[in-house]
Amino acid sequence: MLALYDVPAPAKLNLFLHVVGKRPDGYHLLQSLFVLIDWADTLHFERRSDGALHRHDQGDALPADDLCLRAARALQSASGVSFGADIHIEKRLPAGAGMGGGSSDAASTLLALNRLWGLNWPRSRLLPLALKLGADVPFFVGGRNAFVEGIGEILHAVRVPPTRLAVVKPQVSIGTKEIFSSPLLQRSRSVAIVAGSPAVNGRNTNHGGVEIPGNTLGSPGNSAITMANEILDTEGEATLEKLIEHAVSGWGRNDLQPPAEAASSEVSDALHWLQTRYGNSRMTGSGSAVFAILSASQQDADDSNASLGSNSKATSEAKANGSLNNSLPFDLPPKWAGRMCRSLEVHPLLGWADD
Numbered sequence: 001m002l003a004l005y006d007v008p009a010p011a012k013l014n015l016f017l018h019v020v021g022k023r024p025d026g027y028h029l030l031q032s033l034f035v036l037i038d039w040a041d042t043l044h045f046e047r048r049s050d051g052a053l054h055r056h057d058q059g060d061a062l063p064a065d066d067l068c069l070r071a072a073r074a075l076q077s078a079s080g081v082s083f084g085a086d087i088h089i090e091k092r093l094p095a096g097a098g099m100g101g102g103s104s105d106a107a108s109t110l111l112a113l114n115r116l117w118g119l120n121w122p123r124s125r126l127l128p129l130a131l132k133l134g135a136d137v138p139f140f141v142g143g144r145n146a147f148v149e150g151i152g153e154i155l156h157a158v159r160v161p162p163t164r165l166a167v168v169k170p171q172v173s174i175g176t177k178e179i180f181s182s183p184l185l186q187r188s189r190s191v192a193i194v195a196g197s198p199a200v201n202g203r204n205t206n207h208g209g210v211e212i213p214g215n216t217l218g219s220p221g222n223s224a225i226t227m228a229n230e231i232l233d234t235e236g237e238a239t240l241e242k243l244i245e246h247a248v249s250g251w252g253r254n255d256l257q258p259p260a261e262a263a264s265s266e267v268s269d270a271l272h273w274l275q276t277r278y279g280n281s282r283m284t285g286s287g288s289a290v291f292a293i294l295s296a297s298q299q300d301a302d303d304s305n306a307s308l309g310s311n312s313k314a315t316s317e318a319k320a321n322g323s324l325n326n327s328l329p330f331d332l333p334p335k336w337a338g339r340m341c342r343s344l345e346v347h348p349l350l351g352w353a354d355d
Contacts, residue, residue, distance in 0.1 A: 003046045004116050008348045009108040010040040011099035011341075012139065013165065013284045013291050016252030027135075027151045033252075035145050035160050036344035038326075039167065041093050041105055043068070045112045048084035051076070059091045067106035067133055074129045075113050083117045094337045096173025098256075098285025100136045107140030111352045123353040127153075143347035163343040164294040166278055166328060170266035171335040172288050179259045179286045253282070260287035270336070277330060291341075301329075 014032045021029035048054075053072045055062070062068075068087055076084070087109065093101035110126050113119075123141060130137040135152030144157040260283055261268045267283060270290045274281035278292035328338045 001047070001116055001118070003044070004112050005044045007043040007045065007108050007112050008040045009043055009093075009101070009104040009140075010036050010038060010344060010347065011093050011097075011101060011104060012036055012136070013099065013167070013341075014254060016282075017254045017256060017285065018252070019255040023151070029150060030148065030152070032148045033146075033158070034139050034148050035163070036347055037099075037165065037167070037341040038344055039093060039099070039339050039341050041101060041108075042090040043105065043108055043112065044088040044090075045109075045116050046086040046088075047116050048086060049082075050084055051082055052084040054084075054086050056086060056088045057091070058088055062089065062091065067102045067137070068109045071106040071109040071129070071133055071137075072113055074133065075110055075117075075119075075126075078129060079117070079119050079121070081117045081119065085113060085116065094169040094289065096175075096287075097169045097289035098283065098287045099167075099169075099289050100140065100285065103134050103136035104140045106130070106133050107137050108349060110137075110141060111349045115352050121353065123355050126353060140347065141353075143350035143353075145343070145345075160343055160345075162345075164299045165291045165341045165343065166274060166294065166338070167284075167289060167291045167341050168270050168274060168328075168332065168336060168338040169289040170264075170270045170333075172264045172266040174260050174263050174267070174287050179256050179263070254284070256286045257283040264288065269333075273333070 012034045015035055017030060017032040019028050020031050023029060053069055053076070055066065055069055068089065072085060072087065075081075089105065091101075093099055093104075095101065107130060110130060114121050114126060123143070126141050127138050130141040131153050138153050139146060139148060139155060142155045142157075144155075145160045147156040147158050148154065149156075257267075257271075261271070267288050267290065270288070271281040271283065274290055274292040278294060278298060281290055281292050283290045326339050326341070328340055332338045
């Protein structure tokens with residue numbers, strides 16, 4: 001195999017994100033529900049015989065030593081392979097969004113080079129490399145929507161129904177370090193326990209359709225609810241109706257959202273923009289992108305929508321590149337990015353590594 005073209009690197013959204021502790025080394029312990037979406041970067045890989053690794057940006061220039069190159073070097077070093085690669089990146093995901101774009105690029109690089117170089121390592125052998133690259137990288141290598149614990153290394157696979165989400169990224173980008181060091185960052189009062197999971201004893205797991213008890217709602221003093229009862233059905237699958245119901249009523253939260261809103265009014269503006277149009281909104285990751293879950297009736301309206309509000313130029317461009325169905329039905333404020341997204345059942349590269 002000499003090359004792999006059109007390799008996807010999908011984004012993720014955090015349907016909720018709770019900070020539940022802090023390790024002695026300073027890393028925060030999190031609990032979150034990660035969902036893959038169809039907004040993605042595209043990468044192309046060409047094998048080199050001289051061992052050199054080069055990245056070629058087909059768009060805005062990325063940092064000189066980005067996660068893709070670090071992922072390639074890590075796999076090259078760990079495997080002792082003599083091959084190198086030319087890595088071409090078509091960057092479509094907005095930077096500084098909290099959607100895991102760089103981490104997803106790194107994960108797709110690991111999976112692609114594992115295949116291109118003929119290593120055929122199982123996923124279990126790639127995951128330790130992924131964790132050293134960043135907390136979100138193991139999720140993308142894992143390839144399934146997941147309830148995530150620890151700093152991102154403990155994954156419990158969950159089934160999420162086909163879900164439509166409106167995603168908006170305001171112009172501002174907020175540094176993760178700034179958010180986690182903010183005095184406004186508060187720890188969630190209740191810790192979710194995955195029933196029957198050995199992860200409660202500190203071991204890694206990857207279950208399908210696990211029971212996920214939940215968190216404290218609203219003001220202090222409210223009792224913890226059980227996510228398994230409120231979100232998941234008897235088969236361990238989250239229903240769209242329940243996801244929407246609790247998104248609207250305030251189930252869960254993103255503990256990083258208050259510091260982000262304090263850091264930039266644009267985050268609050270984007271949340272309000274979605275709230276007024278879809279009845280719910282939440283920030284993903286450490287921001288600044290926000291999202292809303294569409295109800296069944298809103299999804300029907302989106303399917304039948306044939307324009308982008310009054311923006312006829314955007315409509316023409318969307319028709320030309322075939323992305324009309326991914327366009328938001330409302331005009332975005334200047335310099336904002338946005339897209340109508342669909343959840344993915346699994347990562348497109350799931351089959352590229354054995355479990």
